[in-house]
Amino acid sequence: MRILSAIPTMLRVGFSSAVAYRAEFLVWILTTNTPLIMLLVWSSVAREEPLGRMGQEELGAYFLAALIVRLLTGSWVVWDMVFEIRQGEIAMRLLRPVHPFLAYAAENVAALPLRALVALPVAVVALAWLGADQLSSDPLAWAFVPLSIAGAWLITFFAMAAIGSLGFFWESTLSVYDLWLGLFFVFSGYTVPLELFPPEIGAAIEWLPFRFLLSFPVEVMLGLVDRSAMVTGFVAQWLYVVLFALVAQAIWRAGLRRYAAYGG
Amino acid sequence: MLSVRNLVKHYRVHRRRPGLLPALASVFRRRYTVVRAVDGISFEIGAGERVGFLGPNGAGKTTTLKMLAGLLHPTSGEISVAGHVPFRRERDFLRSIMLVTGQKQQLLWDLPPAETFELNRAVYEIPRDEYRRTLAELVDLLDLGDLIHKPTRQLSLGERMKCELAAALLHRPRVLFLDEPTIGLDVTMQAAVRDFIREYNERHGATVLLTSHYMDDVAALAPRVIVIDRGRLIYDGSLENLVRQIRPDKRVTFRLEGPLPPVEWARFGASVVAQDEARIQLQVHGGRLRELVSWALGQLPVADLVVEDPPLEEVLSELFARRHEEGE
Amino acid sequence: MLRYLRLFGIQLRTSALLGMQYRLDFVLDALMTLFWTASSLVPLVVLFHQRSDIGGWSWPQALLVVGFFTVLRGVIEGAIQPALQNVVELVRKGMLDFLLLKPADSQFLVSTSRFEIWRGVDVLAGALILVWALVELEHVPTPLQALSSLALLCGAVVILYSIWIAVVALALRVVKVDNLTYFFSSVFEAARWPAPVYRGALNFVFTFVIPLIVMTSYPALAIVGELEGRAIFFSLAGALVFALAARLVWLRALRSYTSAGG
Numbered sequence: 001m002r003i004l005s006a007i008p009t010m011l012r013v014g015f016s017s018a019v020a021y022r023a024e025f026l027v028w029i030l031t032t033n034t035p036l037i038m039l040l041v042w043s044s045v046a047r048e049e050p051l052g053r054m055g056q057e058e059l060g061a062y063f064l065a066a067l068i069v070r071l072l073t074g075s076w077v078v079w080d081m082v083f084e085i086r087q088g089e090i091a092m093r094l095l096r097p098v099h100p101f102l103a104y105a106a107e108n109v110a111a112l113p114l115r116a117l118v119a120l121p122v123a124v125v126a127l128a129w130l131g132a133d134q135l136s137s138d139p140l141a142w143a144f145v146p147l148s149i150a151g152a153w154l155i156t157f158f159a160m161a162a163i164g165s166l167g168f169f170w171e172s173t174l175s176v177y178d179l180w181l182g183l184f185f186v187f188s189g190y191t192v193p194l195e196l197f198p199p200e201i202g203a204a205i206e207w208l209p210f211r212f213l214l215s216f217p218v219e220v221m222l223g224l225v226d227r228s229a230m231v232t233g234f235v236a237q238w239l240y241v242v243l244f245a246l247v248a249q250a251i252w253r254a255g256l257r258r259y260a261a262y263g264g
Numbered sequence: 265m266l267s268v269r270n271l272v273k274h275y276r277v278h279r280r281r282p283g284l285l286p287a288l289a290s291v292f293r294r295r296y297t298v299v300r301a302v303d304g305i306s307f308e309i310g311a312g313e314r315v316g317f318l319g320p321n322g323a324g325k326t327t328t329l330k331m332l333a334g335l336l337h338p339t340s341g342e343i344s345v346a347g348h349v350p351f352r353r354e355r356d357f358l359r360s361i362m363l364v365t366g367q368k369q370q371l372l373w374d375l376p377p378a379e380t381f382e383l384n385r386a387v388y389e390i391p392r393d394e395y396r397r398t399l400a401e402l403v404d405l406l407d408l409g410d411l412i413h414k415p416t417r418q419l420s421l422g423e424r425m426k427c428e429l430a431a432a433l434l435h436r437p438r439v440l441f442l443d444e445p446t447i448g449l450d451v452t453m454q455a456a457v458r459d460f461i462r463e464y465n466e467r468h469g470a471t472v473l474l475t476s477h478y479m480d481d482v483a484a485l486a487p488r489v490i491v492i493d494r495g496r497l498i499y500d501g502s503l504e505n506l507v508r509q510i511r512p513d514k515r516v517t518f519r520l521e522g523p524l525p526p527v528e529w530a531r532f533g534a535s536v537v538a539q540d541e542a543r544i545q546l547q548v549h550g551g552r553l554r555e556l557v558s559w560a561l562g563q564l565p566v567a568d569l570v571v572e573d574p575p576l577e578e579v580l581s582e583l584f585a586r587r588h589e590e591g592e
Numbered sequence: 593m594l595r596y597l598r599l600f601g602i603q604l605r606t607s608a609l610l611g612m613q614y615r616l617d618f619v620l621d622a623l624m625t626l627f628w629t630a631s632s633l634v635p636l637v638v639l640f641h642q643r644s645d646i647g648g649w650s651w652p653q654a655l656l657v658v659g660f661f662t663v664l665r666g667v668i669e670g671a672i673q674p675a676l677q678n679v680v681e682l683v684r685k686g687m688l689d690f691l692l693l694k695p696a697d698s699q700f701l702v703s704t705s706r707f708e709i710w711r712g713v714d715v716l717a718g719a720l721i722l723v724w725a726l727v728e729l730e731h732v733p734t735p736l737q738a739l740s741s742l743a744l745l746c747g748a749v750v751i752l753y754s755i756w757i758a759v760v761a762l763a764l765r766v767v768k769v770d771n772l773t774y775f776f777s778s779v780f781e782a783a784r785w786p787a788p789v790y791r792g793a794l795n796f797v798f799t800f801v802i803p804l805i806v807m808t809s810y811p812a813l814a815i816v817g818e819l820e821g822r823a824i825f826f827s828l829a830g831a832l833v834f835a836l837a838a839r840l841v842w843l844r845a846l847r848s849y850t851s852a853g854g
Contacts, residue, residue: 023771030775031778033779033781040785041635044789045639045643171617175617175620175621178627179624182624185632186634186635191632192638
């Protein structure tokens with residue numbers, strides 16, 4: 001654990017790196033506009049009468065919160081890993097006395113201030129437009145917000161790291177990621193608030209990992225879940241964090257063994 | 265410092281004929297061929313030695329270096345580097361070695377090298393004042409000056425390689441593996457890198473194992489060479505001995521002041537390598553050199569003469585050619 | 593003209609051969625494309641589970657929009673985007689000059705330099721969705737309706753192509769432009785939804801500036817005969833304006849590229 005002392009420097013250098021790529025970064029962030037389109041779609045439907053308990057304002061708050069969570073939990077480690085494995089550059093990481101996951105994580109987290117910079121105006125607009133009424137009034141919920149966002153980020157990161165590690169075995173790993181992303185779009189609440197699914201399906205979706213990547217933090221932020229559902233959701237989320245971390249590490253180790261047997 | 269015993273690395277290569285059907289068939293039954301990249305080599309290198317690692321393309325040099333650096337797992341055999349088994353990739357091991365290759369880089373592309381240095385300081389846990397001292401020394405030795413504050417992408421290939429070396433040496437590795445460190449560099453830059461490596465080795469007593477296509481690198485840097493071919497060790501010893509053993513002949517070049525009369529060079533056992541109006545270069549066995557030179561000085565319009573060993577490239581290609589003829 | 597048709601055929605064939613090289617990957621790509629097309633129908637299905645219309649557009653009508661959207665995305669991903677990416681790559685490696693040396697129109701060569709045939713499965717998937725929607729509507733388009741919606745679809749392809757060519761022209765100056773195409777793709781996603789979703793200023797922008805509504809909602813209206821002739825005429829005229837503007841931008845960019853000396 002001595003290596004933890006390296007983290008501040010890793011974060012600082014990662015931040016400089018993100019700043020060096022700020023133009024690309026901005027474009028990438030701007031491509032995250034699906035929640036805004038979905039906001040228009042759903043609120044145009046809810047104009048005459050609310051969908052269940054969600055009226056136009058609730059849907060507005062939902063999708064703006066979804067946009068903020070998505071901006072804060074983004075990661076790109078899967079592309080980096082696939083690229084570096086294919087190009088053999090992964091060797092340079094393996095030579096360093098620090099687990100590559102930690103290095104990748106630092107690079108991704110370091111970009112957070114830039115992401116927050118974009119997320120902030122969204123939050124301001126949302127507050128100005130909808131007021132604070134839409135937000136949860138439970139202080140306990142607000143204690144859970146950062147934790148649930150951190151959990152969402154960790155699941156995203158480890159899922160990507162697991163898929164990226166498959167790159168040791170197979171060149172077309174990004175197709176697997178596409179599959180994951182497709183499921184994410186449908187089942188995370190990114191395009192459809194999960195409570196609008198027919199109840200029979202909704203109950204199942206609630207326990208898939210995807211909800212904990214996006215919908216869950218949003219629900220906590222907006223007070224859409226009561227305290228007990230919040231606590232069970234939180235436990236489930238962090239169990240997924242542990243599960244994905246273990247899976248990622250297992251695939252990584254298997255991949256490394258294969259890499260060491262066949263070479264890059 | 266570094267010992268290798270009966271090192272073997274075999275790859276099983278999956279053979280597949282092109283086309284969709286064979287691709288499908290291969291899902292069920294795979295055919296493999298075994299490639300013996302490294303086939304039982306042993307050597308020892310003492311602390312502070314500089315050793316050149318030679319062999320034709322595909323001889324197993326890079327594979328061996330990767331095994332020594334812990335990137336590849338040997339099929340069998342034992343390796344010990346700085347008291348560690350490389351493939352365990354223990355932190356202390358990783359902190360005492362470094363691999364520099366001319367083709368892959370660790371510098372962050374869009375940031376100045378100084379940022380990568382700083383990152384390495386943290387990752388290798390180098391104490392601050394030691395880091396400052398080492399960095400100052402490296403900047404001085406490599407003549408880096410302000411380069412380390414320019415974004416890497418703006419540096420020339422040579423400048424980048426120098427910064428790459430600095431990044432690799434900040435943690436003062438005790439063992440340094442260099443894989444084609446001068447590839448693509450111009451002649452002056454090659455010489456600069458070469459001088460630096462020797463200087464670094466002499467100052468800090470680091471063990472250096474180097475592969476290079478440029479024989480000048482090896483000739484200038486490595487008193488000892490290990491030659492492998494098709495995964496097997498075929499020579500381990502001083503460079504001087506290797507040359508003497510394979511090619512006992514010398515090259516003599518005469519600069520001429522006037523036209524050359526016809527000469528029967530064969531009577532000295534010599535042959536003409538190159539000739540033009542002003543110069544003639546001959547190849548002659550070391551034992552008859554004296555005889556030839558004294559005759560030529562007496563009989564021919566010689567202005568000047570130079571005696572050299574044959575180029576290392578030729579020595580090596582002859583070594584490999586001989587082995588292949590012997591049916592190995 | 594005939595010469596260019598033949599050239600087009602040759603470029604297409606080269607890309608097909610290239611595609612065959614990695615067919616397993618490409619089949620996989622095609623499958624992923626279909627998966628995405630199917631999964632992106634989910635929000636629509638859920639929405640119509642809750643409601644019977646979006647701003648007056650029924651389920652099969654909204655499905656028509658999705659059908660045209662899917663066809664167009666197939667064209668973008670199969671033909672327009674690969675060519676663009678290829679040009680950006682050529683500019684980066686300094687190899688665009690070789691292409692410009694060839695004795696044919698540069699814009700033509702640039703825009704036909706690479707196809708990704710397998711991505712084109714979306715065109716088929718979109719066609720199937722259109723058929724499905726028409727069956728649900730129990731509507732058989734008259735020849736005039738079919739023709740006008742087809743004309744609008746071609747107009748949409750021209751508009752998309754023109755926007756992309758303008759982006760390529762930009763690539764001649766600013767190399768790191770490929771990110772912009774991701775951005776445009778993500779904006780194009782908005783074309784998946786029928787016109788009433790976009791109101792006020794956004795409706796104006798998506799009709800006249802980035803005419804997403806013209807590209808997908810108009811053909812969906814035309815095929816059931818609900819679009820006035822005037823709107824069809826102005827849409828096609830608009831497409832022509834886009835094409836001419838793109839041509840001008842391209843020629844200007846090329847002039848400054850060649851005079852800059854690469």
